[in-house]
Amino acid sequence: MTTIALPGIARRTAVHVPDGPTARARRALKDGLVVTERNLLAFTRTPEALFFMTLQPIMFVVMFRYVFGGAIHIPGFDYKNYMMPGIFVQTAAFGSVGTAVGMAEDLHKGLLERFRALPMARSAVLVGRSAADLVRGLLVIVAMTGVGLAVGFRPKAGIIPFIASIGLLLLFLHALSWGFSVIGLIAPNSETAQVMAFPVLFPLTFASSAFVSVQSMPGWLQAFANHQPVSAVIDASRALMLGGPTSKHVIVALAWCLGIVAVLAPVAVYRYRRTA
Numbered sequence: 010m011t012t013i014a015l016p017g018i019a020r021r022t023a024v025h026v027p028d029g030p031t032a033r034a035r036r037a038l039k040d041g042l043v044v045t046e047r048n049l050l051a052f053t054r055t056p057e058a059l060f061f062m063t064l065q066p067i068m069f070v071v072m073f074r075y076v077f078g079g080a081i082h083i084p085g086f087d088y089k090n091y092m093m094p095g096i097f098v099q100t101a102a103f104g105s106v107g108t109a110v111g112m113a114e115d116l117h118k119g120l121l122e123r124f125r126a127l128p129m130a131r132s133a134v135l136v137g138r139s140a141a142d143l144v145r146g147l148l149v150i151v152a153m154t155g156v157g158l159a160v161g162f163r164p165k166a167g168i169i170p171f172i173a174s175i176g177l178l179l180l181f182l183h184a185l186s187w188g189f190s191v192i193g194l195i196a197p198n199s200e201t202a203q204v205m206a207f208p209v210l211f212p213l214t215f216a217s218s219a220f221v222s223v224q225s226m227p228g229w230l231q232a233f234a235n236h237q238p239v240s241a242v243i244d245a246s247r248a249l250m251l252g253g254p255t256s257k258h259v260i261v262a263l264a265w266c267l268g269i270v271a272v273l274a275p276v277a278v279y280r281y282r283r284t285a
Contacts, residue, residue: 037130044124044137045144048111052145062107063149066100067156073220074160083222086251089161094174094247095219098239100153101178102214104146105185106206111138112193113202116284135277139186146182150175166252174249177262181242184269190277194284213239218247238265 052059073092083091115121115134124134164171189206196202216226216233217240223231234240245262248255 040129040133041136045140048141093162098243101182108186109189109193109202113196113199164250170249174246184266187273194280
């Protein structure tokens with residue numbers, strides 16, 4: 010509501026005029042940016058968490074390059090190049106767990122109740138959490154890229170497709186963050202939120218095309234691995250980074266990402282309204 014004063018009246022009267030959709034959207038965006046800044050500041054105050062969150066995917070890169078890389082052979086690929094798109098997507102998926110943990114912490118510390126008491130857009134809390142996690146995810150991906158290049162990874166398709174693959178990774182992280190927001194809002198505490206997230210992530214990331222060829226799996230597992238979002242995003246990222254047929258893989262990956270947002274974003278908003 011906007012308050013205006015009518016001129017020409019000795020005693021001015023406040024009249025409330027409803028805001029239009031543009032004004033509401035502008036205010037919601039501003040509120041979302043404020044919450045994003047608050048969450049980013051929280052990251053900087055716990056640098057140890059950010060350090061170990063970055064260290065984990067770097068350890069995966071080194072381990073798969075030097076421990077498993079000599080034993081795994083993928084026809085037509087140098088394994089250093091084959092594994093990196095999978096580790097990128099795995100990192101994006103695991104990074105989205107931070108959304109569940111952060112949301113659960115804010116809920117059970119009473120912060121969401123305080124946000125609800127403020128004259129701010131309800132969507133700002135979810136948008137701010139997701140946007141801050143995107144920034145954090147981008148920082149981790151940049152660090153991983155440097156380590157990958159150091160161990161021999163070469164994105165053969167060129168810099169523009171590689172940047173497009175990073176955009177796809179961030180879109181996937183954003184899509185998953187809506188689902189993990191729901192977990193954070195239903196978990197009794199942040200520790201349980203983290204425990205609840207991994208049984209979802211492990212089958213999706215390891216029963217996929219991330220580290221081995223799907224054709225090497227049993228037939229029943231191939232059916233799952235070929236028709237799930239993590240494999241779709243990995244195949245699209247691999248095509249963008251290394252070259253080869255790209256359009257079909259990217260379209261399927263985008264369809265998965267947008268479908269996840271379309272289904273889980275309303276669920277997250279509904280759960281937030283019921284909880285906060």
